[in-house]
Amino acid sequence: MSDTSNETTETPARENRRKVREGIVTSNAMDKTAIVTVTSRKPHRLYGKTVQQSTKLYTHDEDNDLKVGDRVRVQETRPLSKLKRWRVVEVVERAR
Numbered sequence: 001m002s003d004t005s006n007e008t009t010e011t012p013a014r015e016n017r018r019k020v021r022e023g024i025v026t027s028n029a030m031d032k033t034a035i036v037t038v039t040s041r042k043p044h045r046l047y048g049k050t051v052q053q054s055t056k057l058y059t060h061d062e063d064n065d066l067k068v069g070d071r072v073r074v075q076e077t078r079p080l081s082k083l084k085r086w087r088v089v090e091v092v093e094r095a096r
Helices: none
Strands: 020-027 033-043 050-060 071-076 086-093
Touching: 020 050, 020 086, 033 071, 050 071
Parallel strands: 050 086
Antiparallel strands: 020 033, 020 071, 033 050, 071 086
């Protein structure tokens, strides 16, 4: 016989499946918004040569403390405006 009163019925921690990217701030002209350019390397589908692909992400910067050239880590979030779907998690490296 198994005693069910000793088993814990804690809910497991929900796994965070949000995407995280790292990129460089290319524009901070807007209020509470920064544009982060993320560069990824992928092999060309026909020739196999590695090519760089860059994507602009509109990110939420609550404190307006990001400067052009900062390396930041951003995380996917709910839509905050027409184009903003990312938020700044941390500043990895400040621009010099």
